[in-house]
Amino acid sequence: MDRRKPRSPARTWLVAGFVVAGMTLPVSAAKAGTIPDNKLGWSSCLWPAGKTITVAADPAYPFPDNSYSDRLNEAIVRWDGVLRTSRRANTVVRVPDGPADVLIQYRPLEGTDTTDVLAETYLERQGDTTFTTNIGVCPDRKPAAHSMQAVQIRLAPRTDWFAGADDATANWENCGGGTFRAVNPGLCAATVDFASTLTHELGHALVFYHPQTLDEIDKIAVTQADSASAQARCVEASNEFQPQATMCSGQGQWRAEQRTLETWDIETMHRAYDQ
Numbered sequence: 001m002d003r004r005k006p007r008s009p010a011r012t013w014l015v016a017g018f019v020v021a022g023m024t025l026p027v028s029a030a031k032a033g034t035i036p037d038n039k040l041g042w043s044s045c046l047w048p049a050g051k052t053i054t055v056a057a058d059p060a061y062p063f064p065d066n067s068y069s070d071r072l073n074e075a076i077v078r079w080d081g082v083l084r085t086s087r088r089a090n091t092v093v094r095v096p097d098g099p100a101d102v103l104i105q106y107r108p109l110e111g112t113d114t115t116d117v118l119a120e121t122y123l124e125r126q127g128d129t130t131f132t133t134n135i136g137v138c139p140d141r142k143p144a145a146h147s148m149q150a151v152q153i154r155l156a157p158r159t160d161w162f163a164g165a166d167d168a169t170a171n172w173e174n175c176g177g178g179t180f181r182a183v184n185p186g187l188c189a190a191t192v193d194f195a196s197t198l199t200h201e202l203g204h205a206l207v208f209y210h211p212q213t214l215d216e217i218d219k220i221a222v223t224q225a226d227s228a229s230a231q232a233r234c235v236e237a238s239n240e241f242q243p244q245a246t247m248c249s250g251q252g253q254w255r256a257e258q259r260t261l262e263t264w265d266i267e268t269m270h271r272a273y274d275q
């Protein structure tokens, strides 16, 4: 479905069909949201209720170094922290390199002109025989209908990934200024944030849409006050990177704010996984 690009940034994904009926769910508090349901990126594909979703790095396509692996752990913890509070009570955990529900590959993307695409997520639902990038197989903003079976996330090998820890992002984000960049060529050679991309793609692995995709479907300009993109405070709507949701489609150069989940991301998760 989508591909993530640097904004000049980006991202992508894949999807995988099957109706889950009569599921019983534990009774727990569903969170009252502040954003209207039809402006949230929930879909009809969900992981089975209560399932522990395992995530592993694929040893066939290893990360360049351990910092990449550390960033993956942090991205998993961020989604797990909210997902386990959902009514379906799913969890997301890292497991040793090898088979897993969500496999992370540091691997060239499929297709040709992909130089500006950072990553791609491929989805497989129960009953599907193959992975797909077409998120349309998981209709948006519809009740749970398809159970997820597996996901692959490909992160494009690049020479300009930033994989520093959270306490290093503020200094790196200074690279957005030309003067700083001129005197810190080494630090600023890294232009796109690996951790932000991971958090975003893991959101796709939970089968969440981009706000921009909802606006496309609804034929609403992203700049309109009631657009999903405006609700998610995406840069196209807000004209600033800082507050944007991790699920906004574009990632800024020298920007790390999409490492963390914002209100739109969390309310989207609840709308989907409180079903």
Ligand SMILES: [Zn+2]
Binding pocket: 002, 003, 004, 011, 012, 013, 200, 204, 210, 249
């Ligand atoms: Zn995306």
